[in-house]
Amino acid sequence: MLDANHWYRRTEALELGRALERLDFAWYEEPMEEASISSYQWLAQQLAVPVIGPETAGGKHFVRAEWIRAGACDILRAGVDDCGGIGATLKAVHLAEAFNMDCEIHGNGSGNLAVLGGSESGRWYERGLLHPHVDFDRPPPHRHSVVDAVDAEGLVAMPTAPGLGDDWNLGHIAAHTVDTW
Known part of the structure; x- marks a missing residue:
């Protein structure tokens, strides 16, 4: 493409x-x-x-x-x-x-x-693979893992965790929360 x-x-x-x-x-x-x-x-x-x-x-x-x-x-x-x-x-x-x-x-x-x-x-x-400023295989600080990791065969598996499969770093999110209501 x-x-x-x-x-x-x-x-x-x-x-x-x-x-x-x-x-x-x-x-x-x-x-x-x-x-x-x-x-x-x-x-x-x-x-x-x-x-x-x-x-x-x-x-x-x-x-x-x-x-x-x-x-x-x-x-x-x-x-x-x-x-x-x-x-x-x-x-x-x-x-x-x-x-x-x-x-x-x-x-x-x-x-x-x-x-x-x-x-x-x-x-x-x-899924992003090449970018000069982004490592797509490293989770951002607000997540513990990458939801769409590429396996050895070049495939992405569907998440098995609840919801959409995101593994949130709630400690990081709480530490960076500005306000709640």
């Missing part, structure tokens, strides 16, 4: 998309500004490589329904952090299922992992 992060105009996005087709990419993500559904409709109609979206567009599951209706994507994209939480993301997943589409979950963490675990429409789990 390629996540172009809103970088291109239509003709540039089409040119890059055709190159991705020749390279047999799994999907093409966010090449243009997502506010222009008609631009994505135009692009999706011209490419064989699946166009995925919208990733970060506001409007929860409602805007994703508009993308499906317009034929602006071949694979739907939604995530807990930018789609309005677990409930709205599940609604987006169900929209995709109703139209026989995959819905790939955007982002990592316990909420997205739970949505993916309760869905049949996603094939991948997005």
Whole structure:
């Protein structure tokens, strides 16, 4: 897959998309500004490589329904952090299922992992591996462990702990609490 992060105009996005087709990419993500559904409709109609979206567009599951209706994507994209939480993301997943589409979950963490675990429409789990300032295998101070650790085979297991599987460091949280009510 390629996540172009809103970088291109239509003709540039089409040119890059055709190159991705020749390279047999799994999907093409966010090449243009997502506010222009008609631009994505135009692009999706011209490419064989699946166009995925919208990733970060506001409007929860409602805007994703508009993308499906317009034929602006071949694979739907939604995530807990930018789609309005677990409930709205599940609604987006169900929209995709109703139209026989995959819905790939955007982002990592316990909420997205739970949505993916309760869905049949996603094939991948997005987890950070490389970042100059973030060690994705080390838990942040407010957690005792990483909820989505990668095993020796490169797989992420579903959490078995209660709730979403987070192992909170309640001592750290209490020590850094500013106020309670």
